[in-house]
Amino acid sequence: MANARLPLLAAAALLLAACGNSWVQVTPEGERVSLATAADVGNCRRIGAANVNALDSIAFVDRGANRLQEELVNLARNEAGAAGGNRVVPESTIEEGRQTFGIYQC
Template sequence: MKKFSIILAAALVSLTSACTWVKVSEQGSNVAVANAANVRSCEKVRTVNVKVKDNFVGSMKRDPNKVSTELTNMARNEATQFGGDTVVPVSQPADGRQSFDVYKCN
């Protein structure tokens, strides 16, 4: 029974580790991801704080690259709600959370 549980857990991790659960919306696809040097002539609209799950059941951590991608996708999607067209990460991903500044550049 223990061997079956280990195999089941390994299968679950391998199947879901390739998934990105937060997709960029159609509107979000028009939002650029930049760094602070690229937005000097832009108007800062606001800061958004986004959050996604960074673990599976218990302490099984998700792929940090997938979590980072989802956080960026979520920030791009949220930027459209405030008239932004560019996001700049202002913190590193930690515990499935990250902050982004939203700018209007065009």
């Protein structure tokens, strides 16, 4: 009976570990992009938008808001870097793991 629980416990441990690690790595282009506020980009040129999404839950387990926000920002930074931008500004709140960012060149 104890051996039957081992795969379940191993799966649960992997699930918890996955919830704690960021799955989104910042690309070299994204490294040159920073998160800003609307006030920070007043003299910058808006060059587009990044509509990004990440999993907000895994197997019915909600992921932490901070981890989700970090992944969305990293995704937006990557998109902005690929588009030639160097700043991203959140333009919406997180809804079901989705968020929109403005891409700016300053």
